Every structure is written in structure tokens, then in C-alpha cells.
Amino acid sequence: MxxxxxxxxxxxxxxxxxxxxISDVSFxxxxxxxxxxxLEQPGNIVKIIVPxxxxxxxxxxxxxxxxxxxxAEVTGIKCDSVQFLVEEDIVPEPAATNxxxxxxxxxxxxxxxxxxxxxxxxxxxxxxxxxNNNLAHAASLAVAESPGEIYNPLFIxxxxxxxxxxxxxxxxxxILKNNPKAKILYVTSEKFTNELIDAIRNKNNISTTEFRxxxxxxxxxxxxxxxxxxxxxxxxxxxxxxxxxxxxxxKQIIISSDKPxxxxxTLEERxxxxxxxxxxxxxxxxxxxxxxxxxxxxxxxxxYNIDNEVIKYIATNIKSNIRELExxxxxxxxxxxxxxxxxxxxxxxxxxxxxxxxxxxxxxxTPEFIIQIVADHFNLTPLDIMxxxxxxxxxxxxxxxxxxxxxxxxxxxxxIGKALGGxxxxxxxxxxxxxxxxxxxxxxxxxxxxxxxKKISPQ
Ligand SMILES: Nc1ncnc2c1ncn2[C@@H]1O[C@H](COP(=O)(O)OP(=O)(O)OP(=O)(O)O)[C@@H](O)[C@H]1O
Numbered sequence: 197m198x199x200x201x202x203x204x205x206x207x208x209x210x211x212x213x214x215x216x217x218i219s220d221v222s223f224x225x226x227x228x229x230x231x232x233x234x235l236e237q238p239g240n241i242v243k244i245i246v247p248x249x250x251x252x253x254x255x256x257x258x259x260x261x262x263x264x265x266x267x268a269e270v271t272g273i274k275c276d277s278v279q280f281l282v283e284e285d286i287v288p289e290p291a292a293t294n295x296x297x298x299x300x301x302x303x304x305x306x307x308x309x310x311x312x313x314x315x316x317x318x319x320x321x322x323x324x325x326x327x328n329n330n331l332a333h334a335a336s337l338a339v340a341e342s343p344g345e346i347y348n349p350l351f352i353x354x355x356x357x358x359x360x361x362x363x364x365x366x367x368x369x370x371i372l373k374n375n376p377k378a379k380i381l382y383v384t385s386e387k388f389t390n391e392l393i394d395a396i397r398n399k400n401n402i403s404t405t406e407f408r409x410x411x412x413x414x415x416x417x418x419x420x421x422x423x424x425x426x427x428x429x430x431x432x433x434x435x436x437x438x439x440x441x442x443x444x445x446x447k448q449i450i451i452s453s454d455k456p457x458x459x460x461x462t463l464e465e466r467x468x469x470x471x472x473x474x475x476x477x478x479x480x481x482x483x484x485x486x487x488x489x490x491x492x493x494x495x496x497x498x499x500y501n502i503d504n505e506v507i508k509y510i511a512t513n514i515k516s517n518i519r520e521l522e523x524x525x526x527x528x529x530x531x532x533x534x535x536x537x538x539x540x541x542x543x544x545x546x547x548x549x550x551x552x553x554x555x556x557x558x559x560x561x562t563p564e565f566i567i568q569i570v571a572d573h574f575n576l577t578p579l580d581i582m583x584x585x586x587x588x589x590x591x592x593x594x595x596x597x598x599x600x601x602x603x604x605x606x607x608x609x610x611x612i613g614k615a616l617g618g619x620x621x622x623x624x625x626x627x628x629x630x631x632x633x634x635x636x637x638x639x640x641x642x643x644x645x646x647x648x649x650k651k652i653s654p655q
Pocket of ligand 1 (some may be wrong): 325
């Protein structure tokens, strides 16, 4: 009978996937790596190997019944239970590698995604899993499949540009796809703070009651970059109550930060202990293989066709930040276009990346770097900031750049103007004055400036 089970294992998994409408990513993460190992008598107890001990309990809870039903349907073997073992405890046989592809056609409307502040491009399908992030990925998927049930809160931490935001959006997009009615809200801690400031001052038509309703009336709340509420007492106090209200109602909370809770120095103890109630997972810098895989994925998504040597050149030289890795690819393609579709070879790559690939240097604070950080923060491109465009969404971030260049670098007005696409020094002076005056009366701008300063020059 064990032979039958082994022979039909792929069929059993396939049956389970279709019968219970399991998504590709869930299937590949939890089911595909499972291996049937033994059939114990009496009672036909099916023993299954799970590769990662961390998720043994989760798989047991989620898939035991589905597996028993599928085994019975496909093989006729009626088992009393399934038991899961960890791979390290036994010598395993080769894993099944049958790939199953089924498209989930259930789509979510753009309006729903916008209300939740979600980027539809950040999904599990576009997230490359490597040794640096596999635990964070698996934990995120478990939360996406069973929000509010297992790891609450989920706390994801890691360095700049390593995929925390991408994973958070993936969870939210996954939940919405399965349940378009789920109430989901993604915000940065900066936005949370700024809205709280506005509510307290009764500005922008939001009262404190509305603020509370907005944040507490959710099935899933995702707060990105929680480190920026540190040291802000009233925000921590409000977040503490939001957290309690959601947690008591068994609603899912997902938090990201640059450090684990125990290393965030000025975090109130009561918040720290709550953050540690659920599961804390980290994302490390990607290894070479993962960097290559991410570049390949990006190339595929954008429809580029780039020589392997060039991809290797980027992956070898840009190591610690995936945002920079992607940025490098974009820069190369942009330079090629600028030079009349010049062939993308190592020479072109070196030219395009001469400012980024400066080995081992600490990031110097220059107007160019400030432009990059501010653009990223406001979802703009550096070219928008430097352009002649005069819409409010661009003019204000541009003036913030002027202010930050003046206060964080030794650069003179004329050179700031040059870096900003050749603007006159009087324009720069006007921009700096506008921001300085607004700072006097607008505490939420002060909060944004503090956050930008920390991003530009982290201690
Ligand atoms: N594993 C991955 N697979 C594919 N793309 C990735 C992966 N990790 C990160 N990225 C991409 O790298 C970029 C930066 O990622 P993201 O914004 O999620 O980082 P972050 O950790 O939230 O950064 P920050 O600390 O600045 O908030 C995004 O464009 C994201 O899609």
C-alpha cells in the first residue's frame, strides 16, 4: 500500500490542489515539498516529511484533513490520521517535482486595491524566494492564507530595500484575491502619524473618532516602517490602542521595521512585548544566486533582453540593496535608449553605473542622493524632480529637496540649482523659504522631514 501511495503521490497532490482550489504559490510552498515516507499499521497512519520544522504545526493544522480526503479519493486508502515529521530526523527519498500550473482567475478591482493603498505589482508571484528571505516568505504566506489565526502580529524586519514592503503587499493582495470583501489597510507609520496629528488638530476633515474608526475597522492592518513612530509618545499611545482593539477582535496585524523589536531602543515596553506575541522574521541581503534570479525576474517582467554577462556584472557588484539592484538595470536600459538603442554590453553597463559601483564607500550625502530618496518617498522618479513639471505633487517634493540639500550638505544655492535640472538660485531660495515657513506651522511636515533625514543619513 505504501508503494501505491508513493506512486500516486503527485496525483493526490494534484487532486487536493484542484478540489480545494489551492493557489500556485501555496501549492509550491507547502504541498510540493511534502513527501510520503511511511504507512504505519494499525490504522493506516500516513507519515509525511516536511522540509522546514518551523511550519510543521501550520501544515498539520491547515492540510491534514485535505490530505486524508485526497488520499482516500485517489487511492481508496482510508487513513485514521496523517503525521508530519521533519526531514532532518529521517533520510529522505527524492522529492516529487511535478509542477502544476493553474491560473487563479479571481481578480480584484483597482478601486479596492487603491482604497487599501496596495500596489498590484507586489505579489507572491513576483517575489523571488532565496535563502535570505525564505522564512519571511513562508510566514507571510501562512498569514495570507489564514489571517488573524496563527501569527498575530507578524513582524518582518530587515535592512533598506530588501523586500519588506513587497512582502506586506503580497499578503494583502493575496487575501483580497481570495476574499475581495476583506477590509484591508496598508499605511506607512509616517502616514499613520501625520493623520493622527491632523486628527488631533482637526485638520483635513478628519476627527479623532474618524481616525480611530479608519484604523480599527479593518480585518488586516499593515503598518510599514514602524521605526519612525519611535520617540513619538502620542503616536505610540494611539498605536497601542489600535493594536489592542484589532488583536482582541482577532484581526491580523502586520508590521515592518528595520530592526527586531528588542533592538528598537525607545520603543515602549508594552508595545515591544505585544510585537513579540506573534512571529518575528527577518530578511537578509540576498546571495549571488538570488540577486541573479531577481534580475532575471525583473528582466522578464519588463520585457528586456539583456546579455548574461551584464546581469552577472550587476549581481556581482551590487550586493546589499534590491532596490539598487533593480535601479541599476533600469539605468542601463535608459542609457541604451538615450544612446539610440545602443547594444547593452559590459562597456555600456560600466558607463551607466559608474556612480553606483564605487566599492566599499559609505554613502555620501549629495544633492543627487537626496533627490533619489525624496523621489522614492513620494513615489516619483528623480527625473520628475529635475523636470520642468509644475504640478503640486512634484513642486512640493522638489522644494523639500531644496530644503534638505541646504540643511544637510554644504552645497551652494547655485549648485543645488544645477543638480535640480539647471534652476536659478532665486528659485532655490524661494523653495527653501517655503518649506522653512511651512515647518513652523505644520507638525506633520516636520514629521516627514525627520523621516527623510533618517533615510538620507541613518545613524
Ligand atoms: N525577493 C524579491 N523578489 C523580487 N523583487 C524584490 C524582492 N525583494 C525586493 N524586491 C524589490 O526591491 C524593491 C525594494 O523592495 P521593498 O520596497 O519591498 O523594500 P523594503 O525592505 O520595504 O525597503 P525600505 O526599508 O526602504 O522600506 C522593490 O521594487 C521590490 O519589488
